[in-house]
Amino acid sequence: MRLAVVGATGAVGSTILGVMRERSFPASEIVPFASERSAGQTIDFGEDRLDVTALGDEAIEGFDLALFSAGSAVSEQWAPRFARAGAVVVDNSSVWRMHDDVPLVVAEVNPEALSGHQGIVANPNCSTMQMVVALKPIQDAAGIERLVITTQQSVSGTGKRAVDELLDSTHRALHEMAPEAPVAYPHAIAFNVLPQAGSFKEGDAYTDEEHKLENETRKILMQPDIGISATCTRVPVRVGHSESVNVQTRDPLEPDRCRELLAAAPGVVVLDEPARAIYPLATEAEGRDDVLVGRVRRDPSHPRCLNLFIVSDNLRKGAATNAVQLAELLHERGLLRRAARA
Numbered sequence: 001m002r003l004a005v006v007g008a009t010g011a012v013g014s015t016i017l018g019v020m021r022e023r024s025f026p027a028s029e030i031v032p033f034a035s036e037r038s039a040g041q042t043i044d045f046g047e048d049r050l051d052v053t054a055l056g057d058e059a060i061e062g063f064d065l066a067l068f069s070a071g072s073a074v075s076e077q078w079a080p081r082f083a084r085a086g087a088v089v090v091d092n093s094s095v096w097r098m099h100d101d102v103p104l105v106v107a108e109v110n111p112e113a114l115s116g117h118q119g120i121v122a123n124p125n126c127s128t129m130q131m132v133v134a135l136k137p138i139q140d141a142a143g144i145e146r147l148v149i150t151t152q153q154s155v156s157g158t159g160k161r162a163v164d165e166l167l168d169s170t171h172r173a174l175h176e177m178a179p180e181a182p183v184a185y186p187h188a189i190a191f192n193v194l195p196q197a198g199s200f201k202e203g204d205a206y207t208d209e210e211h212k213l214e215n216e217t218r219k220i221l222m223q224p225d226i227g228i229s230a231t232c233t234r235v236p237v238r239v240g241h242s243e244s245v246n247v248q249t250r251d252p253l254e255p256d257r258c259r260e261l262l263a264a265a266p267g268v269v270v271l272d273e274p275a276r277a278i279y280p281l282a283t284e285a286e287g288r289d290d291v292l293v294g295r296v297r298r299d300p301s302h303p304r305c306l307n308l309f310i311v312s313d314n315l316r317k318g319a320a321t322n323a324v325q326l327a328e329l330l331h332e333r334g335l336l337r338r339a340a341r342a
């Protein structure tokens with residue numbers, strides 16, 4: 001199987017390569033693509049060194065799979081071209097997620113949606129991804145009517161340059177050096193909390209990131225009527241998104257039963273002994289594929305509401321790991337087009 005990784009030098013792309021190695025993904029050849037800036041560089045991949053290639057009509061021929069993490073503009077232009085050339089694309093950008101003919105898939109939640117693909121499959125937004133992994137067992141057992149969400153998102157969610165900016169601005173502040181003007185965000189991120197993750201459109205009080213949580217959650221859980229109110233914040237954490245989620249269920253659900261359901265759910269680890277300071281932490285989630293859930297408790301203001309705290313590594317389960325899981329499922333289920341034609 002020939003595989004392309006588009007955006008291979010970025011935060012998600014380099015994590016995809018790492019996850020593929022860890023999981024011994026059965027590719028006969030992997031070609032890393034990036035911008036013209038990186039073409040000619042090499043990337044270590046175990047014993048091998050892979051040559052970084054720029055996108056071009058000839059270079060994209062002959063692939064079975066293409067995992068994209070190079071931003072929406074690149075995906076919009078190049079994902080259909082890879083698909084026309086015979087590959088199935090798993091795309092991390094937001095550009096295809098809400099298209100009716102593009103399945104939006106989380107491996108533990110709705111893998112059956114893959115079978116309807118027409119060449120492009122979308123990976124959800126990182127905040128949505130980790131949340132729906134934890135919500136699925138609750139939806140199945142008690143139904144979900146409404147969600148009130150506040151995220152605390154790490155800077156790696158914005159890419160490699162934002163991580164560099166956090167480290168550099170923190171260093172400058174600690175060493176009493178003059179701060180540099182922020183680039184990744186409208187304000188300095190070091191020692192700060194920004195009540196804005198994503199961008200605002202003129203006249204809209206919510207960010208695009210907040211709308212993604214609403215729209216993608218409804219599509220993945222196949223429930224268009226879930227009420228959702230989201231506030232997405234950016235915090236000076238390197239890796240790992242945290243989310244406080246208030247879930248209003250259709251049927252009553254006790255916190256103990258909720259913990260049991262979560263503990264039995266694929267991809268979820270319950271860490272919930274708050275009196276012993278055991279609960280999900282970004283530092284604990286970094287480098288893991290699990291979605292960590294804790295602080296499961298009754299909302300004292302409503303008999304059918306629970307509060308949860310959900311944390312996961314946004315680069316792994318929030319992006320790279322799910323993309324590789326989808327690639328594995330496409331392969332195992334015979335859903336790759338070139339393989340199907342052969």
Ligand SMILES: NC(=O)c1ccc[n+]([C@@H]2O[C@H](COP(=O)([O-])OP(=O)(O)OC[C@H]3O[C@@H](n4cnc5c(N)ncnc54)[C@H](OP(=O)(O)O)[C@@H]3O)[C@@H](O)[C@H]2O)c1
Nearest residue numbers: 007009010011012034035038069070071093157159160319
């Ligand atoms: N970070 C996350 O947690 C996360 C989670 C879910 C989804 N995503 C999505 O994944 C995508 C990538 O995010 P990231 O955080 O990995 O960003 P990043 O660190 O900035 O990496 C961007 C990658 O895209 C490549 N690229 C840029 N312009 C290109 C072009 N014209 N042709 C080919 N390659 C090009 C870059 O190559 P150069 O190195 O040559 O510039 C780099 O490899 C975005 O769509 C993002 O929304 C990110």
